Amino acid sequence: MKNNLADFEVIAPGRVNLAGGHTDYNGLPVLPMAMEQSIRIEGRIRDDAAVHVSAKVVPGEQVEFQLQAPIPKHPRGHWANYVKAGMQGVLESPFWGSHEKICGCDLSISGTIPQGVGLSSSSALVVASALALLHANGRKIDPILLAERMAEAEYYVGTRGGGMDQATCLAGKAGHVLKIDFFPLRIKPVLWPDSIAIIVCDSLIRANKTQNALLAYNKRALECKLAALLLHVYLCAQGQTQPFARLGDLFNPPWSMNYEQLSELIAEALLEEYDFEQILEQTGNENQVIALLKDYSFTDESAFSSLKFACGKRYRHIANDGRIVEQSLTQLQAGNAESFGRLMDEGHTSERDDYEISSPDLNRLVEAAKESGALGSRLTGAGFGGCTVSVVRVGDIDRVISGIEAGYYADLDAETRSRNSQPVFVSTPAEGARAAALT
Numbered sequence: 487m488k489n490n491l492a493d494f495e496v497i498a499p500g501r502v503n504l505a506g507g508h509t510d511y512n513g514l515p516v517l518p519m520a521m522e523q524s525i526r527i528e529g530r531i532r533d534d535a536a537v538h539v540s541a542k543v544v545p546g547e548q549v550e551f552q553l554q555a556p557i558p559k560h561p562r563g564h565w566a567n568y569v570k571a572g573m574q575g576v577l578e579s580p581f582w583g584s585h586e587k588i589c590g591c592d593l594s595i596s597g598t599i600p601q602g603v604g605l606s607s608s609s610a611l612v613v614a615s616a617l618a619l620l621h622a623n624g625r626k627i628d629p630i631l632l633a634e635r636m637a638e639a640e641y642y643v644g645t646r647g648g649g650m651d652q653a654t655c656l657a658g659k660a661g662h663v664l665k666i667d668f669f670p671l672r673i674k675p676v677l678w679p680d681s682i683a684i685i686v687c688d689s690l691i692r693a694n695k696t697q698n699a700l701l702a703y704n705k706r707a708l709e710c711k712l713a714a715l716l717l718h719v720y721l722c723a724q725g726q727t728q729p730f731a732r733l734g735d736l737f738n739p740p741w742s743m744n745y746e747q748l749s750e751l752i753a754e755a756l757l758e759e760y761d762f763e764q765i766l767e768q769t770g771n772e773n774q775v776i777a778l779l780k781d782y783s784f785t786d787e788s789a790f791s792s793l794k795f796a797c798g799k800r801y802r803h804i805a806n807d808g809r810i811v812e813q814s815l816t817q818l819q820a821g822n823a824e825s826f827g828r829l830m831d832e833g834h835t836s837e838r839d840d841y842e843i844s845s846p847d848l849n850r851l852v853e854a855a856k857e858s859g860a861l862g863s864r865l866t867g868a869g870f871g872g873c874t875v876s877v878v879r880v881g882d883i884d885r886v887i888s889g890i891e892a893g894y895y896a897d898l899d900a901e902t903r904s905r906n907s908q909p910v911f912v913s914t915p916a917e918g919a920r921a922a923a924l925t
């Protein structure tokens with residue numbers, strides 16, 4: 487669509503996470519911020535219930551569909567599924583209600599968030615599409631309600647993710663990081679100090695969340711689900727029979743644990759790793775386990791017996807990183823940047839060794855930042871490639887960036903370097919998503 491024909495625009499930012507990796511779907515907190523890079527949609531309201539959508543990165547391709555759930559999917563990995571996910575999420579939500587007339591829209595998508603690098607371009611597109619549909623129909627929804635809805639809506643594309651990305655995208659606040667708690671979603675903006683800068687580095691190694699990385703991501707989420715089942719069995723044997731869905735529930739009554747107790751319980755009750763037979767034996771519930779595996783995209787039953795599930799290790803990381811979020815917040819509010827940085831390092835070690843989502847490239851990038859004076863550095867987002875985030879004193883920005891250039895990028899071949907013309911940038915916390923009429 488040509489610029490001058492659009493009658494509204496939507497901006498939805500990406501996000502950088504500073505603490506709490508993969509904690510969101512386990513019901514433990516995260517500490518992200520919305521970034522300046524965003525998805526932008528120009529839209530024109532239609533009289534019928536059709537959506538016509540094109541994306542600048544795929545010139546010549548236009549996707550058309552009707553606003554009636556269930557919206558048929560494109561093949562897995564197609565960009566239009568993110569648009570459909572957001573819109574179906576709105577259509578199926580209680581807040582949408584019944585409409586005599588639904589207005590569709592013509593949309594043109596562009597954006598500045600690098601894709602597949604853990605900066606949440608996919609959730610930004612899901613959120614932007616939902617806001618476009620809402621705007622076209624003159625509706626505004628409370629960001630918390632919408633964020634919860636969008637987290638579920640993204641299951642449409644096959645990822646069994648948490649709610650961090652959609653919440654950050656919708657509730658971002660300029661100059662603030664967000665402490666986010668889940669189930670129910672709660673968001674607290676925390677002022678980011680001017681004296682400390684946040685540097686994002688793209689490793690240039692891509693984690694394709696529509697292919698292998700999707701399975702690896704879902705495997706971590708599945709291991710956590712199985713760990714919850716195993717913990718439940720353990721607690722039942724001790725007379726605590728109340729079921730729970732995720733690790734974070736153990737902070738609530740009747741358990742009311744703290745992080746120390748949680749970590750002790752994990753060490754006591756869970757093995758580092760289980761094979762399929764051990765999981766069946768210890769949970770005593772074959773049907774539930776098989777249903778879970780299938781739900782998390784493991785559909786080939788003949789391969790089940792070769793799978794290993796690192797439940798103890800995974801949960802050790804989750805409990806660790808949840809604690810790191812709480813302690814980071816305390817250090818941030820006390821103005822203690824060194825301690826905040828050390829906690830980032832601890833988070834990286836935990837993601838590298840226990841959650842096993844780092845890579846040699848991400849580790850080298852983290853080291854390069856540390857060696858050149860960063861206060862702390864860790865991978866950000868889902869992992870398996872993608873970006874790191876580092877914090878540095880404002881006066882050290884140039885020195886750290888030069889050090890990272892020499893310590894990491896200088897060794898890369900030309901093809902790898904060409905994947906992103908600006909792989910290192912200083913990121914400042916930005917405003918959340920918004921839709922507005924163009925006049």
Ligand code: NG1
Binds near residue numbers: 507604609640868869
């Ligand atoms: P990215 O990096 O955008 O794929 C994913 C999940 C988050 C969170 C992080 C890890 C989705 C949409 N996003 O983010 O919920 O679990 O990984 O902290 O699945």
